[in-house]
Amino acid sequence: MRSRWYHQPLFHMAGAKHEKKAGWLELFFDLVFVAAFIQLGNGLSQKVSVNQFVGFVGLFTPLWLSWTGFTFFANRYNVDDFLHRMLVFTQMFTVGAMAITVPRALAGSHTGFVLAFSASQAIVATLYFRGYKHQPLARDYSRHWAKVFAVGAVIWLISALIPPPYNYVAWFLGVSYIIVTPFHRHSRLLAERYPLDLEHLSERYGLLTIIVLGESFVKMLGTLAKDKNPALEVGQASFALLVICSLWWIYFDDVAGSHIRKKPLSQPIWLYGHLPLQIGLTAVGVALSKITHFDPTQAVEAKYRWLLCGSMGMTFLATALIDSVTERRQAELSDHNRIVMRIFSGLLIILLGAAGGTMNSFWFMTVIGAVCVCQVAFDMLMAPFEESHFHDQSVPAAEVARGVHAKRIPQKRYQDPTKAIRKGTPAGFRKDLYAFFIEGSWIRLWWTMAISYLAINIFFACLYLLEPGSITGARPNSFADAFFFSIQTLSTIGYGSLWPDTIYSNIIVTIEAAVGLLSVAMATGIMFAKASRPRASLVFSENMLLTHFNGEPVLMFRVGNARGSDLVDAHISVSGLIDEFTHEGQHVRRIHDLKLLRSHTPFFTLSWQIVHPINEESPLFGVDWDELPSELVAVSVTLTGHDGTYGQTVYGRHIYQKEDLRINHRFVDVLSTLEDGRMMIDYSVFHHTLPDSASESGSSDDAEVSPPGKE
Template sequence: MFHFMKIHTVPTEEEGSTWLQLFFDLVYVAILVELGNRLSHNLNSEELAVFVLLLIPIWWSWLEFVNYGRRYPVDDIGQRILTVLYMALMLLLAFEIHSLTGTTTTTFLVTYGFSKFVLALMYGRAWINYPAYRRSTSSKAAAFTTVGVLWIAVAVFAPSSYWLWVIVVIVGAFTPSLIQLFHGLTSQADVPEPPIKYHFKVHRFGELTIIVLGEFFIKLATSSSGRELMVINYLIGAGLLGISLSLWWLYFDHLEHARLSKTGWRLWVWTYSHFPYMAAITAYGVVGNQIFAAPPRGPLDDTKRLLFTIALATAVLAYGVIEWAAKERDEPLARSPQPWIRLGAAAALLFVGFLSGSLNVGWLVALVAAILLLQVGLDIYERLQRPQPETAQVPATGFSGQQV
């Protein structure tokens, strides 16, 4: 049985994600869809705060899975079984997240706690398969077991205490590092870590980002099914497409050239800047769908207008931090970070949000799209200013096979 679990049915993927990891991302997006649906049904500041609070442990669970795959790229039958079990638990979270009250909150937290036990089992298998790194894998297995117990304890004794949720998330974030630090202080030798697949994180974050951006248009198409559309609706749709295209263009053109640090605080900043970015584009998808369904010739209500512009301003600012933390390689068509342009765009979006209360929906979307498309234009201009010798060859791999 033990030998069966270690069988590989396909060659090991050395560069990017496995097909199962991509499948996992698609299942994971189901949680984001349900989070967005929850927010769209009650669009106010209190529900927005709950949306962000719920997204923290959800996003963190995805990141923990990514961090495991980054150091232990195993795709044998045993790992596939554990991954599918993790996916099943994530789907159960999606079923429960829409209305977290009473018993559903308890179910949500117990399920989340069991997901930590699955991660502990993954590190337990790594402890068996990678003897040289047993101090590291044992630390993480112990940490995830402890955190899983804490989540279940919260579910039993205080499921509705969001403050306890925050505390356990913080404990979960630092427990593996603290246990590893303890091992380091009590031993003469450093705690060895396996080699990192440096570009693996670039792939994983890029894949999740593009799925979330695309999911917005799936919801837009399904929610408009059977509805009679006018010319103005198509124009608003074109504006929303321009906004999404701008987010895609800026992020992925940068990712194509990005030089992600192997370790250190820049890697930390790059990683965690993706949380506000992901929260912002998810919220943009929620309100964008409502904008498309709104009466096109009248102004938006204050809540939708402000969420629309604040979400996009947050996305632009978070992207500015992302591009600063992973500066681009010295190569043709690369450019330096543009923090002042990002700050200017975010300020313009906030200005529009707070001072355009009487503007109708069409003009609001057009103005916001113009601000973001201008970012793309400046990005293209900056890249074309880069001196390029006639013999320079633009790399053909980049995101799908870059060295970072």
């Protein structure tokens, strides 16, 4: 039991016994920032301009630092007594004062905002000073950060006494001092000595991102509620919802689901990467509230177009910055691919700010929506599985000692081991794009090529439009002409009606021509490699049979050469995957070779019946076949041979699960001789079987044939 009036703050580090979660006081503290962000968004919405946006960023940063200062203290200390709550409530009042004074600060009257922020920083310093005074552990850490926030508070307090524009210099120094401190060597040494609880920080910054995205919803819905056109409202709301949901997906499927790398400066970069990210998300909500109000047949006004493209570009580039110091938990592709994707998308969106004046708002929003959809599709392709799909199948030692382990062995049907989910693969050993496309489907490759082709041409079309009149023969400010000129340049067509007319456009043409040559070479190489991969057209029977052959029990299946190509010097190997337990009770899964009556043939063109005798030399000898044996997991088959068509060695493989076993069945004969003496193989009944009794009675023609999967 501890006193609610006062108790000693407990210092918290990563690896503590108790998992730290966001407390009710932290969540209540977040609510005041909802009002502050709404006030900032309203101020930017009333007057969209470069100066207003600079003021918006200048006020957002102190608010963000105020939230971050308290969040880091809450990450470090476990305390919830009366004194702590009073200090937090007081800081909430200072943040509320900052929110109230935002309109006056944007109008040029900064004194109230400055004093409120200075008081907020002083309270954070007081919290750290209390930790230093009452908690002996990590006093060097609490003393360091108490000094940092105290100095920041003093600098801002002094700035209230300095007339403009010199007060902005004091602002910059006060903010910079706090921002730069985590990069200092002493701060990094303290962070290494007392590791942060990164799970708690990730949760807290995720909650702040939810708040920022919520502000975007408020702005967008507030504007649409005033619209008089119901049909237009549906389209505008759909576009705005698509953008906001995509941004949510990018953060919570990427940033929030990644581990911070253990490299120098990774933690400060991750931390301050959230500042431009959340500035961009807040500004996106303001921009959506403006753009969705315009006529789809008219071009979007420049200031609103640049606000949306600039804020979304900032969001994508900030995400790329965070991705550069994080590692995706479960992903098939290497992490550098997502960094490249975010950077290219951010630059493309920013260029659309220049090109958007040449298209109506419908096409402008369509392109932006397509970029957002591509982000979601990329994340799904990069990480098709999530952490919750993995379950620990390990058996506690106590249960092994009691003999319970046999019950815990999974009895589910095992899948192809080549399709296994690889958990925790190091980023450097994941698939690159070449392997991703070679192993994937043709549809994946075609869609990627089509989207990349359109994206590259849109990117270069935007570059051409940065300089009016750079393309001779093109209509003034025509995005369509610039786009089609880019297609001609990328593919080196050149019909002669459009050509570059300035040094700038010739430089862009030179770059695009090089990109086109490299892109064609890469696409051609991937397509040729994918199309020319040798594939053996081998058909394995869907069932393996437990039957008798020459009076002894055997395990049998068959293989067919469906294409009928010359497959010479063919070898086949069969292995059984069997569950066993060591003398110590440890569960192991071993591979045992199954000896065959014939494992090699000089040529293989029709059908090959594979037989494994179950005698004393077989690892399956003595198995009770009345029920599906729990020890036998699967039977693996590999067949290799030299294909005369490809002139290369080809292989085929198949996995038989124990559920594929049929007892006392034989295969239906698939070989016959035509009247002209030629052989015929009938693959329509290749998988069919019939009971041994029907075969033994000599009435196989009248017996009921069992198709695959039926008894």
